[in-house]
Amino acid sequence: MVSNKPHSQSIIFNDYGYSQEKLLDLYSSMLKPRMIEEKMLILLRQGKISKWFSGIGQEAISVGVTKAMQEDEYILPMHRNLGVFTSRNIPLNRLFSQWQGKASGFTKGRDRSFHFGTQEYKIVGMISHLGPQMGVADGIALGHILKNEQKVSAVFTGEGGTSEGDFHEALNIASVWDLPVLFCIENNGYGLSTPTTEQFRCKDLADRGAGYGMESHIIDGNNILEVYEKISGITESMRVNPRPVLIEFKTFRMRGHEEASGTKYVPQELMDEWEQKDPIMNFQQHLYDKGILDDEILNEIRKDIQAEIDENLQLAFSENSIESNSTKELNDVFEKFVYQEVSADSEKENIRYVDAISRALKESVQRHDNLVLMGQDIADYGGVFKITEGFSEEFGKDRIRNTPICESAIVGTAMGLSINGMKAMVEMQFSDFVSSGFNPIVNYLAKVKYRWDQNADVVIRMPCGGGVGAGPFHSQTNEAWFTKIPGLKVVYPAFPYDAKGLLNTAFNDPNPVLFFEHKALYRSIRQDVPVDYYTLPFGKASIIKEGSQASIITYGAGVHWALEIIEEMGYNNVELIDLRSLQPLDINSICESVTKTGKAIILTEDSLFGSLASEIAALISENCFESLDAPVMRVGSLETPIPFAQNLEKEYLPKDRFRDKLQDLIEY
Incomplete structure (x- = not known):
């Protein structure tokens, strides 16, 4: 509970010449999420919300980063970043309704807490698997680069998430492609109950940036002025000189992983030490000492925030429980797609299956100027099956992109491109390798439309199948992994004519499509295929x-x-x-x-x-x-x-x- 009582200041602040209005704005912006959290903890005990992940003690990071970003720049927060949402001025009644699973929330009751995104406020919510959102930030940043926009994307993770492969893959991609991504690590001491001593051996997580040739910084995450000043300078530089930057914020988690966890596993002396470093109480005392804040001003700030909380809580509580039916639920699994038949002229050419795939790709890149093709070795080399041979010369390496061997983060990158209004294709060199990118396909691409009305405009090409003596790791036909996942479309043509028409449709469809191509058919099956562009409908045998x-x-x-x-x-x-x-x-x-x-x-x-x-x-x-x-x-x-x-x-x-x-x- 934030009080007006004097606090022994443990943090040294530099005002950096900021005006009194700016200093008070930063203070009230931290106080607001703290007061909301204190109210939510009461509601949790009353059974009026189901779960809570507390960010108490970490407000300076969320607020400082968000305030340093431009309003139209994407932020990808986690469940302890309430300050991101409040600093973007999301109406509180919508946040409260989200946490109660009501219709005015952002997920129509389909997901909880902070597992949501909103294009209106340029926030992209997390999924519980944590790591995949790092690659999504890469894709958003890549979209900015390709559209010649001087924008930064910021993505959050905890120190625990830095052990995930997706974290390392995303940093590698961002570094290789010079993407303006601000990677924010909130090192708060514990991954649930596991202390940092049992999570990693490097002295500082910022040191990991060196392994990727990446600039990195350590910032006191409890010092709002240091966070705001340094992130403002770094992001301003990144807009002019696009590059990724890794930030380690040193902070502490003052409550449990979530409220049911408690903090009994944390030594009391550690809790006491960090309690003295409370970001709000320290900054409040600093403002008192400077004569910028006094009891009257503080009481007025608190009164205004409390009134906003109470008014919006009442709006959320008065809203009826969400109602739905199976038709409405099923209609929200996929982005609406009105198929448009495009018939070709009568001229045909006898071509192989592999040629039909290549021509559909070329025609779709020509047709959609926002389409980006990504995959291992697909640029100059043309891919292992030579399907994209010559593409990089014709369309440029910005749109025909070789990728590192990191299937998971590349799928995440494709998702980020879609969020930023673009289309993406990912070639799995062999469909077997999709197991390394399985998580973001089935948990992100497949669910994102249903969860918060964001489509995934992504095609994943899957060279598959046996009969070519390729053994256990290059021969699977694994379509059944995906046909049972709601939110994915799965196509598997047998002839060149179908392959070209269906692949063209896949790029028109704004939903995620797994496009299976049997390797044994690539050069063994020929057919007369229209020379011009045409489409074929999904769902028709x-x-x-x-x-x-x-x-x-x-x-x-x-x-x-x-x-x-x-x-x-x-x-x-x-x-x-x-x-x-x-x-x-x-x-x-x-x-x-x-x-x-x-x-x-x-x-x-x-x-x-x-x-x-x-x-x-x-x-x-x-x-x-x-x-x-x-x-x-x-x-x-x-x-x-x-x-x-x-x-x-x-x-x-x-x-x-x-x-x-x-x-x-x-x-x-």
Whole structure:
């Protein structure tokens, strides 16, 4: 509780020639979040909010950094940075409603506390996984650079978060690309209950900047004037001379990780020492000593803040509990996308699958001047499959960007570009490597629209599949990892014509799209493809072959295996469905076919357990049961990792087993 009583000053302040109005503004800006927190702790005990992460004792950092930033510069705070939100003058009733899960909050009750963002106030909220937001700050800063804007993005983390791989990846990217990101580490002594002595061995976290060739500074995080003055100077310099800067703020967490944690694990002498360094009480005493603040002025400041808190709390409390329904919830998972059909002229050229991908990329870069392509070796080298060969010469290295080997932070960077009004593509050199970027895809890209109405305009290309002797780490077809994640679209074409049209649509769609490209098809499949730009819709399967004897449902390389075996076995009356789009899935075409034929077999290159084939089989059983004349059959790869040797891989893949299973189904 902040009082008017004299406080023994433990912090030495330099006023830097600031006016009395500026000094009082900085003081009241710290006092406001402190008073809100004191009220929230009461409400927490009363059960009127569900959880609280206290920033008491750290207000100088949030307030000082935010005040030093321009209002249209993005800040990516964490759950102890209430001062960021209040210093951006977010209406308190909206903050209070957010914490109570009401409609006037920023997430429609879908996320809690500080897990939200708002474009209106240029704040990008955290996710509980902490690290991914570091890469998002990179993407926002990259967007500023590409738009020739002299802007800085600031991102917060705690000392605990600096142990995450995303932290190191993000610093590396920012350093290599000279991105104007202010990396703010709040070193507050503990990661939940783990002290810094058990988290890292370097003397100061700022030392880590040297490993990335990055400028770094240590700042007393409890000294509001030092924070504001130094960050103002640093950010002003960064706008003129774009570069990343790492800041370590020395501070302390005076309450538990969250209120349920308590602080029993903290030695009392440490608590007593830092209590004497309270940023508000020390600055208050300094202002008293300077004759800038007195009891009358302080009481007036407190009265105004308290009135604002009480008035806005009443607004939040009087708001009805949020109401919703399944239709509204489902409609907010994806950004609205109105597909526009673009038909090509009649001129066609016989090209390979790999050429179709390359041409779609080139046409989309030409069509969308805000589209950035990122990936390992995709610039001068043209990528390992030479799909982007010549792109950097034509479009420049700003838009065709080689990346370090850091899949997670690059996905985060793509997200940041989207937040800053741009489009991004990330090429996973092999789809297997997406495991290193899995977290931001499924926890950030997939959820961000539903959480706080921010779309993720990102395409992730996934060269995948076996049959090329590449072994366990370069051969997976891992689409099922993503088809079950709400918020992601998954596309998997089998032919050059589909690949070009669907990839063009992926870049028009403002939602995250996982675009799977089977490596074995790259140079083995040719087709007549329109020379001009065209699009194809998601969620619409292709009927490759019509028939009434049985329905074969497949995608990717499975389509070509099925065509070969149908011809080999003389099954001229089966229906073959190429799904093309896995999420959204064309359930209607599947059910219409199975209702007509009475028999269904699903072929996937994936192993069966937990595969998309299993989900389709369940959908058929649920929706077409009365039309079935045989059990729904599935064929997939062996339940093993993918082997390297040709004979082993041949046994692993389902092609030969499909031949036998199809015969069983036809003869059933």
